[in-house]
Structure formats: structure tokens, C-alpha cells
Amino acid sequence: MSMEPATMASYFARGYSTSTSFLCVEGRKEGKSISSVDIDVDSGEQKSRRPLAASLGCGSQSPALIDADCNFLHADMPPLSTLLSHESTRAANIVAFLSPASTLEESERMVEVLKTFDSSPASPPSPLSSPQIKTTVGVHPYHASEVLSLDSLASKIAECLSNDKLRPHIAAVGETGLDYSEGFPPSSTQLPVFEEQVRAACAYGAPLFVHTRLAHEDTLSVLTKAKAEFSSLPPVLVHCFTGTEAEVRDYLDLGFYIGVTGFINKAYGAEVRDILSRRIIPLDRLCIETDAPYMGFDGCRRTFIDSDDILSTKTGKERKKLIKQQYPNVPSSLPLVLKGVTEALNSNLQPGDELLSEDEVAAATTSTSRRFFGFQ
Numbered sequence: 077m078s079m080e081p082a083t084m085a086s087y088f089a090r091g092y093s094t095s096t097s098f099l100c101v102e103g104r105k106e107g108k109s110i111s112s113v114d115i116d117v118d119s120g121e122q123k124s125r126r127p128l129a130a131s132l133g134c135g136s137q138s139p140a141l142i143d144a145d146c147n148f149l150h151a152d153m154p155p156l157s158t159l160l161s162h163e164s165t166r167a168a169n170i171v172a173f174l175s176p177a178s179t180l181e182e183s184e185r186m187v188e189v190l191k192t193f194d195s196s197p198a199s200p201p202s203p204l205s206s207p208q209i210k211t212t213v214g215v216h217p218y219h220a221s222e223v224l225s226l227d228s229l230a231s232k233i234a235e236c237l238s239n240d241k242l243r244p245h246i247a248a249v250g251e252t253g254l255d256y257s258e259g260f261p262p263s264s265t266q267l268p269v270f271e272e273q274v275r276a277a278c279a280y281g282a283p284l285f286v287h288t289r290l291a292h293e294d295t296l297s298v299l300t301k302a303k304a305e306f307s308s309l310p311p312v313l314v315h316c317f318t319g320t321e322a323e324v325r326d327y328l329d330l331g332f333y334i335g336v337t338g339f340i341n342k343a344y345g346a347e348v349r350d351i352l353s354r355r356i357i358p359l360d361r362l363c364i365e366t367d368a369p370y371m372g373f374d375g376c377r378r379t380f381i382d383s384d385d386i387l388s389t390k391t392g393k394e395r396k397k398l399i400k401q402q403y404p405n406v407p408s409s410l411p412l413v414l415k416g417v418t419e420a421l422n423s424n425l426q427p428g429d430e431l432l433s434e435d436e437v438a439a440a441t442t443s444t445s446r447r448f449f450g451f452q
Contacts, residue, residue, distance in 0.1 A: 138169040139438035142445035143410050144335050144365035145315050148175040148189070148209070149182055152369045152404040156189060160206055164379040164408035171442070172208040172451040173407070174365075176251040176285055176315075178216035180232050183246070186211040190245045208451050210247035212285050213237065217254055220269040221261040229269065233276040247449040248313070249277035250285025254295050263294065271298055278306040283448060286314050292323045299330065311448055316367050321351055328361065333448055335363045338409060341373040341416045352420035355429065359440035363448065364413045369404030376409035377401055414438055 148156050159165055177183035190209055213236040215223055223229050233249060236242050252273040254266050277284045288295040303309045314327050315335035324334060334357050339345045351357065366376075381399055418437045425431065445451065 253287035254291035353424035372402030372405035
């Protein structure tokens, strides 16, 4: 989810350098050159840095991963070029990203960014190439009150999905859905905007990238009504799932895909860990995502910070504070999401269950995301 998208101008004004990374410190972004310094999280002392792939928790070579949600246009994220070239991102071996749009304007900006960086959706990625990136077209429930006309919303989505030059960059309709959390527009405003986007996706056979929070019944109702109206639904991904067993079973019964974030690495992610431990979600329906800069967790920024020499200028307390920060989350935390998912899947083995390696879970979830988003 991206609530405060950066402007295109800021992306290019902030520049590009393969030797520069941006570290968010108390609301400021500071450009710092990369060094080989590591900091002990408990003592705050400098030490020789481990190989970065090892610090990601994936041995000497991280398996190929796809981040099913990384909000590149968010104002708190470093520039796209910096993130893609950053040592920690490359060590994480993320071969593709879905960067969802939260407004129609953001979708247009993201497509222009992708054109500038030549994401080349037709070319399979290699370890030496830039990862594939796609975006979405739609309106996040947080921005539902900004939609002045449902007809214009439907028209704009149709225009993007039917444009041969734009369509290769657009993986789904979204980020759409319902969120009844405090601070969001009323349900009476959100519902028609969600319904219109679901109809557009059904009409064009485009996948749906769905955000739902505290709104399970209404989300399910809108989607099941659309299924009855159109005879079937396109592929649906319920991203950043944080719900209950009953909710996930409802989604799976309809054939939906489920996205899991670093929420499972938090204490209050116990129910989602339990769902994974009982293997309720088939691997061919499971995607992993960072939802960066959101959904941070302990250690999520460790590998990113390990690549910056800014820590060498800080006191022990300041270093520990920086290392323990959970916001903004970064793409290089994705292997830690994989690790948490794998541990949960293996935590309650029953007769007939196979012990799964991180490589096996990575291969399965990457295949699932590749299929859902249309990555090569």
C-alpha cells in the first residue's frame, strides 16, 4: 500500500549511483557510500561483516524470489535505481517485483518509471540483469473518496488494460479492496469504488490485487456477486493476509491466492503462522511479499544498513537504534519473510508431510507469483 506517492520529479532529482545508498534516519535520507562494516546489534561494536547473502539467512546464494508487493513510489522509499542497484537487494536475488499503484495517477507515474528503467517484460531476468517490475491500475480504499465518477474510473482502467503499450507493464487491477480501519473513508464510499474495479477486472480478464482489512464479509460479498454476474472471476490475490483461518478458507474455496508478509515474523502474527504450520494454504496459491515500506519486523533493515558506512559515525546507542528500526521496510528483507514462512510450514509436521527447504519454498512461491503476475 502506498499512501504518499513521491512525484516523478523527485525520483530523478534524487539521482542514481551504484555506490550510493539511502538510509532513512529520523525522517532524513542521507546518501552514504558503501563500506564493509557490520555492527553487533547488542554491543553496537563494529566487526568484520559476514557475506551479505549469509546475513540474509540464505547461505551463500539466495534462491530466486519475487516480491509480490513493494511500494516503490512511496515517499519514504529510496529511489528505484538506488534500491535495484543496492548490494542488499542484489544479494537477496529478487528477480521480479510487483509495485502496486494506489491511485490512477500513481499507476501512470509508475508506468513512466518502468519505461525509463526499461523493465523489458518480454525478457526473462538473469542474475546480471535488472529484475522485472510490473505495476497495477486502480484505486486503493484509502483513496476511494477521491474518485469523483465511477464512469471515469471504469473508463480509465479500460483504457490502460486495452492499450498494447501499457498492458505489458500492468499485472492487475488494484490495489483495490475494502478497509474499515479508523481513518479510512466510510464503507458507503469504498464499496461502489471496489465494485466498479472488480467489474472492470472481470470484463477484461485482468487479475485482481486485493487489500482487505476488517472487511472480510463485504469483500467476499462483492467478489461472489461479481462471480455470479460474470460466471467466473479472474485470478484474485488477497495480499498481505493477516486474517483468520475461517477467512483464508473462504478465499481458498474461491480459488484465490494469498500473499504473506513479514507480519508472520511478529509476535501477533501467530494465527497466520498457525495457518501455515497446518499447511492450509497450498504452495501453488502462496506468494511472499515485503509490502515495503510497510510491514517491517525485527531485523528487517539489518542487511540494508550493513551496506552503509553511516553506522561508523554513530555512537553505540545510535547504532543499535538504527539497526532495530522497522520502518521503512526494504526489499532485502524478503529472504527473511521466506525464512519465516519455511519455519512455519515445518513447525507442525504431520504423518505424510515432507520437511521443506527454503529453496523448495522459494521455488514454489516464485512460480506462483510468476504465474499470477505474468512475469517471465
